[in-house]
Amino acid sequence: MSIEFNKVGYIYSExxxxxxxxLHxxxxxxxxxxxTxxxxxxxxGKSTLVQHLNALLLPSSGKLNILNFEIVAKQKATNLKALRSHVGLVFQFPEYQLFEETILKDLCFGPKNFGATEEEAQEKAIRALKLVGLDQSYLEKSPLDLSGGQKRRVAIAGILxxxxxxxxxxxxxxGLDxxxxxxxxxxxxxxxxxxGKTVLVVTHDMEHVLNYCDEVVVMKKGEVYSHTTVHEFFKDTTYLDELHILPPSVVRFRQMLNERGFHLPNDCYDMKTLCALIAKEVKNHG
Amino acid sequence: MGNFVLGKYLPYDSVIHKMDPRAKILAMLMVLVSIFLPAGYLGYAVLALVIVSTVLLAKLSLKFVWKSMKPMLFMLAFLMVINIFAVKTGYVLIAFGSFEIYSDAVFNTLYIAVRLMLMIMVTTCLTATTKPLDLTLGIEDLLKPFKKIGVPAHEIAMMISIALRFIPTLIEETERIMKAQASRGVDLQEGKLNEKIMAVLSLIVPLFVSAFQRAEDLANAMEARGYAPGQKRTRYKQLKFCFRDFVLLAGSLLLVVVIALMAFVL
Structure with a gap:
């Protein structure tokens, strides 16, 4: 059971x-x-990479191992539906995938496609809706009447x-608040x-990367630029500077202090620790 | 969906690409007229020669043209069947017992097939070498003389350009929704009939929702910028006839005349 890309390349409109x-x-x-x-x-190449994970795009070259499935370029892939029941993919702005009359029906759509019975599907739907923080009163509403943020939650619940x-x-x-x-x-x-779910998330928000993720994969021009743990990643912010992305506030704060004469270690990642370190250094100095 | 090539613009750099859209539209009309003149085999040979060389001159591959014809193959097959049953003139070509296929049936079908193929080639030549926006500018200019009898030239051109503008967007949208639903287990290829209906529904409903949303956004955006139909406005891009355009027009006029002579005089 693993997710492995092996020299995978993808060419659009070959x-x-x-x-x-x-992807190269x-x-x-x-x-x-x-x-991650x-x-x-x-x-x-982030979105292209991500779409390979449930075989919506098939590699132009190379080999993919996802869980127990193997996808080799130029070979007819089989059993994609089974793969898709194990790998849930939530697209960018997933709210446009809503189509049913009621939220309950829409949430049941996925499970039923993968062979769940009506009752099983409903049970799963109700559980998923609760997970995204909406109560049962929403079940009979039309998904198209919701606000943007609620639609997003329902769409994600549809995958969950x-x-x-x-x-x-x-x-x-x-686009969320x-x-x-x-x-x-x-x-x-x-x-x-x-x-124990494996979660892969494409994001531009470094605060989220720092606070919620374990590892970081950096893509650059269709290649993997680096793959490290989050803490390792924020030690050196050269790449982020190159991209004009601001590092998380904690990291930025620490950097700015160091630029102005502090000697804070570059492996603290939350405000509390940082504050303690600052206090210590000020005390030592004073 | 990405293989959908009928009417797609291909950004090559050729003489045909550089020509004025108005000249190209007029030339296309003339060639279409000559395709419909009954000029016999020789006439079609001349036309085919001219059209194929235009395709090659436009740096389009014959494979691309062939691809854009594919959707028509079904229609051709259909016509063939009807002709074989309906046309009972000429001599008997093949007979299976009491069922006979007449020579005219086959020849008629061949004629139609050749005509259709030539027509598609000509129109592909136009749409593949002209940016959609230039095409609508050309149509607007050509419709201008009819304004006097109440043809809303500008509005028609605007409608066409909006429609053309949104074809790729809608195709993209369709692809996106198809993918999103595929990850929810929709399988458009396999499945029972009611599953298939559900699959199509899961595609069409979101597509309509977003198409209406887009239409509304566009209307608002246009109004916010003060768009009013019928207003006199200047253009950023000025179309200009130059020598090669006159050559094209003269050439296609000559073609019509030659084909007409072959059809009615010889």
């Missing part, structure tokens, strides 16, 4: 004037039972209802810790 190579020889092994962030500039082992999310917090975003990320962390 052999046309629009040909575009989005990607070698990557995602750690199971962890929350995938970051990179727009056009770096399928109860996949691996949860892949492409910018799940884009800060509170909603935090609630969303905490939910993914909780799913990871309580139920």
């Amino acid at each position: 052999k046309t004037p629009f040909e575009y190579a989005a 020889d990607v070698d990557l092994k995602f750690s199971e039972g962890k929350v 962030a995938i970051i990179g500039a727009t056009g770096s 209802a399928m109860d996949p082992d691996v949860l892949v999310l492409d910018e799940p917090t884009a 800060p509170q909603g975003a935090i609630a969303m990320m905490s939910l993914f962390k909780e799913l990871n810790q309580k139920f």
Whole structure:
């Protein structure tokens, strides 16, 4: 059981004037039972990478091992539906996938497609709705009448209802208010810790990377630029500076203090520890 | 869906690409007229020669043209069947007992097939070498003379350009929704009939929702910028006829005349 990319390449519109190579020889092994962030500039191949995970895109070259499934380029892949029941993929702005008359029906759609009976599906739907923080009074409402943030939650619940082992999310917090975003990320962390789900999340928010993720994969121009633990990643912010992405506030604060003469170690990642360290240094100095 | 090539613009750099859209539209109309003149085998040979060389001149591959014809193959097959049953003139070509296939049936079908193929090639030549926006500018200009009899030239052009503008967007949207539903276990290829209906529904409902949403956003955006139909406005891009456009027009006029002579005089 693992998720492994083996020299995977992907080319869009092969052999046309629009040909575009989005991935080059990607070698990557995602750690199971962890929350991994995938970051990179727009056009770096994040979304393409992510769509390989449940075989919506099939590699143009190389080999993919996902759980017990093997996908080899230029070979007809079989059993994709089974793979998709194990890997849940939430797209960017997933609210457009809602289509049923009631939220309950929409949530049941996924599980039923994968062979659940009506009762099982309903049970799963109700559980998923609770997970995303909406109560049962929503079940009979139309998903199209909800607010943007609620639609997002229902759409994500639609994937959670399928109860996949691996949860892949492409910018799940884009366009959400800060509170909603935090609630969303905490939910993914909780799913990871309580139920042992492997979570892969594409994000641009470094605070989320620091607070909710274990590992970071950096994509650059269709290649894996680095794959490290979160703490290792924020020790050196050269790459983030290159991308004009601000590091998390804690890291920035520490850097700014160090620039002005402090000698704080670069392996503290929360405000409390940082405050204690500052206090200590000030005391020693004074 | 990405293989859908009918009417797709291909950004190559060729003489045909550089020509004025108005000249290209007029030339296309003339060639279409000559395709419909009954000029016999020789006429079609001449036309095919001219059209294929135009395709090659536009740096389009014959494979691309062939691809854009594929959707028509079904229609051709259908016509063939109807012709074989309906046309009972000429001499008997093949007979299976009491069922006979007449020579005219086969020839008629062949004629239609050749005509359709040539037509698709010509129109592909136009749409693959002209940016959609240029095409609508051309249509607007060509419709201008009809304004006097109440044809809303600008509005028609605007409608066409909006429609053309949104074709790729809607195709993209469809792909996106298909993928999203595929990860929820929708399988458009396999499954029982009611599952298939559900699958199509899961595609169409979101597509309509987003199409209406887009239409509303666009209408608001246009109004916010003070768009009013019928207003006199200037253009950023000015179309200009130059020598090669006149050559194209003269060439296609000559073609019509030659084909007409072959059809009615010889």
